[in-house]
Amino acid sequence: MKRTLSLLLALLPAAAAHEVVSYGTVSAEFHTDAGEGLRTGDDTLVGYRLTVAGKVIAPEACRCQLLLYPGKPSARVMPHxxxxxxxxxxxxxxxxxxxxxxxxxxxxxxxxxxxxPGAFDPFRIEHVLNTKENTP
Structure with a gap:
């Protein structure tokens, strides 16, 4: 029992680290493979899970685009x-x-x-990430 509780407690911070951001009835749970940040000078896997009115929807149900801006989004900066x-x-x-x-x-x-069309309203959700130091 102690071992199970210890394992659960060890997993909770990782699960709680995912950030959920909403726009109307649409919510996105963002995650990265770098502890909810970005690694400098190396590839970082970023992703999201989309829900509409609390129901998870498949990626193909949305014509989504994920952009990365340095700093704040701006019309003057070309995003990745x-x-x-x-x-x-x-x-x-x-x-x-x-x-x-x-x-x-x-x-x-x-x-x-x-x-x-009509399955949900169009949306734009922003999520801020910071870089993490690379460790060998």
């Missing part, structure tokens, strides 16, 4: 467009690789509309 594919561990998620060279703050912007 992240090429998305179904999640490896979670087919209900979408993931893509991104590489940043400079330390700092970055903003993920998830913009989308339904693949089938």
């Amino acid at each position: 467009v992240i090429e998305l594919s179904p999640g490896f561990d979670d087919p209900q998620a979408a993931e893509g690789w991104v590489k940043v060279e400079a330390p700092g703050t970055y903003t993920l912007v998830l913009a989308g509309k339904p693949a089938h």
Whole structure:
């Protein structure tokens, strides 16, 4: 019993680290493979799981685009467009690789509309990430 409780407590911080951001009835749970940040000078896997009115929707049900801006989103800055594919561990998620060279703050912007009109309202959700130091 103690071992099970210890294991659960060890897993809770990782599960709680995922950030959920909402726009109307649409919510996105963002995650990275770098402890909810971005590694500098190396590829970082970023992804999201989308829910509408509390129900998880498949990536193909949304015409979504995931953009990465250095700092805050701006019309003057060309974002990095992240090429998305179904999640490896979670087919209900979408993931893509991104590489940043400079330390700092970055903003993920998830913009989308339904693949089938009327399924949900178009949305734009922003999520701020910071870079993490690389450790050998």
